[in-house]
Amino acid sequence: MNRILLTVLVVVLSFLLGVAALSLWNSHREEQRVHEEATILLERVRNVMKLVTVEGDVSEIFHATSSRTVTLYLPLPSQFSFDKKATVEVRGTVLVGYDLEQLDISLDPDRRVMTIRNLPEPEILAIDHEMIYRNLDESWFNTFSAEDYSRLNRRAKERLHDAALESELMARAREQGNAVIDGIGYLAGSAGYELVVEGSDLPAPVVRD
The missing domain is CATH 1.20.5 (Single alpha-helices involved in coiled-coils or other helix-helix interfaces)
Known part of the structure; x- marks a missing residue:
């Protein structure tokens, strides 16, 4: 038991x-x-008139180095330099086209003329990018902060912007923009209108009877 x-x-x-x-x-x-x-803040909503004519993928690897001088007493004061280095791969999609906010299109029914004014030049409309940190090397007295990562992010976007300006994207965007104007001119000519683009050397389309 x-x-x-x-x-x-x-x-x-x-x-x-x-x-x-x-x-x-x-x-x-x-x-x-x-x-x-997470807190989502919708600060402002506005209407936009933008025409994207070219999209390009850009990638680049860049290196950034920052030095900091520190005085140590051993026991005499001595200055030492501490570095932090970052190797970053940035990939992005660049949208190039036209901001049509100031574009003005008017019709003159009596003269049968369609006039386009303030035709803009192509520009970079948006950059969507991501960053891959390939290497981060920091020192005891020089470490990476949140501000450093924000600065690297801004610098990466600036490098994509500069690379896009140096590429053929702008020229191709202008070609596509001219093709759009040609299409508008063809439609205007089909309706019996003459297309006039002020400030442009584009040839006027033939008016169809």
Whole structure:
């Protein structure tokens, strides 16, 4: 009888210890949960009139180095330079086209003339990019901060912008823009209108009777 009672006590005690361990483990898991909170702010909504004519993918690897001079007393004051270096690969999609906000199109039914004014030049409308940090090398007295990462991000976007300006994207965007004007001229000519583009050397389409 004593043996049976002892066995029952051992089983009950093991069960209680298991429940306590499980509760402690669940409590530890709850403490380790990552809490994320996002706040979306919609500051302004505006209408835009932009025509994207060319899209290009650009990628580049660039290196950035920043030095910091620190004075240490050993026991005499001595200056030491500590560097931090970053190797970043940036990939992006560049959208090139026309901002048509100032474009003005008017019709003269009596003269059968369609006039386009303020035809803009092609420009970079948007850059969608991502960064891949290939290497980050920092020193004890010169570490990377949140401001450093923001600066690298701005610099990466600037490099994509400069690379796009030096590429053939602008010329191709202008060709596509001219093709759009030619299409408008064809439609205007089909309706018996003459297309006039002020400030442009584009030839006027033939008016169809």
